[in-house]
Amino acid sequence: MSAEPSSPTGRTTIGRYLPIGYASLMLGVFFLIPFGIMVVTSFYHRVGSTYEPGFEFTHYLRFFSPLFTTHLWVSIKFSVVAAAAAVTIAFPFTYFLSRYPRKVQVTALVFVLCVLSLSEVIVAYSWSVLLSRPAGISNLLVWLGLMDKPQSWSRGYWSVLMGLTYFNVPIAVLILYPQCTRLDREITEAARTMGASPVRAFFTVVVPMLRSSIMSTSILLFVFTMGAFVTPIWLGRPEDWMYAVLIGDQVLRRGNAPFAAALAMFFLAVTLVLVLVTVRLGRQREAENP
């Protein structure tokens, strides 16, 4: 259906475009304009704990300082490992999920959605309890006779990694789920009849078919993890603080909005490049399975 001549009354023409005008206004004023202001602010001049209009590259030049490079490197390391770990767990899980009867699927999806919707604050807190000495998992190991004394594992590299992976698994499940349901059952059955074991069929048929989905999911998880804020603060030590923590620290504690904006611009550029890569992978996927 295409746009057709409006009704006899002129009122409806305006009435028709009013809602879309409102939606444009909201997204424009409260989403696009803030981005524009942020871009401009990243070139501003900092005075004390505030800033004034100007045009300088001071904040971008700080990208060569160790403050920036260490935080960036820590974030990249965490994000790569957490994304890879989450996809490794989530992909077989989602594939199995999509083969279960509908009732099991719905129940599991409700559960995954619940975990997904939980605030990063709550996930990080729950992991700190799980890894703590008085209430944590080490008590279970002591009870099983595997350890002598309960121990606290709640701060450090591994607890941050576990928290981040936990955060990523439900996201990965929900991104992979549509693709897994689209996978024709007959294809794996064909592989089976030709003598492939189920494990072999999974690795030689299912994984290659969904390769581009797995790749784009990993990239999206990488981006999500780079933005982790509460997990590194609450489960890690200052040396585990990631990129988003640095942005928050600069703007909220040090009042250095221009530098925070410059940091965000870099992050935005990286994200946009990666998102474009996933869009291309999606096109490729559609070309492969039309």
Add this chain to the structure above:
Amino acid sequence: MIRLARDVFFGLVIIILSAPLIIVTGVSFNQRKFMMFPPRGFSFRWYAEIFEKSAWFEALMTSLTVAASAGVIALSIAWPTSYFLWRYRITYAKALYAVGLLPFALPPVITALGMLIFWSTVGWVGRIENIVIGHGVFLVTLPMVMISLGLESIDREVIEAARTMGADDRRTFLTVILPLIAPYMVAGFAFVFVLSMNEFIISYFLGQFATVTLPVKIFSQLRSGYSPVIASAAVMFILLAVTVFGLIARFGDLPKLLGAWKPSDR
């Protein structure tokens, strides 16, 4: 054998995903102010405190207000955007739809910082309405995608039939399209509500310690010292999610909402 291995793996992932939640639930029932699991004694006092202690109760009410209003705002933006794309297929509608997808693709910390700088420039900081608008815009993607899914699934012949029978645009919209889309709008609202309740970083940046939502309250409480109320608040979040998503699954087609389809549907 293989089937068993599959079920064991599946069950194990479910157990690992639920482990932290189970322990937090246990901790929330402790009788005294210790973080113990299994809990020592049993009491609901940490739940009662959310409603009795004014700081916690205020944060709860702020979160509920923000979530409900953000849901309305997100729907009010999502609805025209998806409708125009579906109805007129014009480039402008496509572009607007793409803008609506952006908040979901970008790391929330960038969006939060942009909004913070925006409100500081305007000179209107720490207000609850900033968070409401922030969440409404940030979470617009979900209802927008869901309403589009709903519109795409409407049989065009039904609309043709309504027109043949003499219904004008307005009438077709009110009597045919709206009732068919209503479930998707309800689901979209519910998703925004739950995610807004849980959202931390935008509330933290925009609240500026003047407006405190529940996740922000938990975060600052974590920094200032342990309180079992954190555990009971966390359990309330879990219950909220279970209730809302359980209801959506009970009355709606959850796999379809999440984008599942069978090869035979093509």
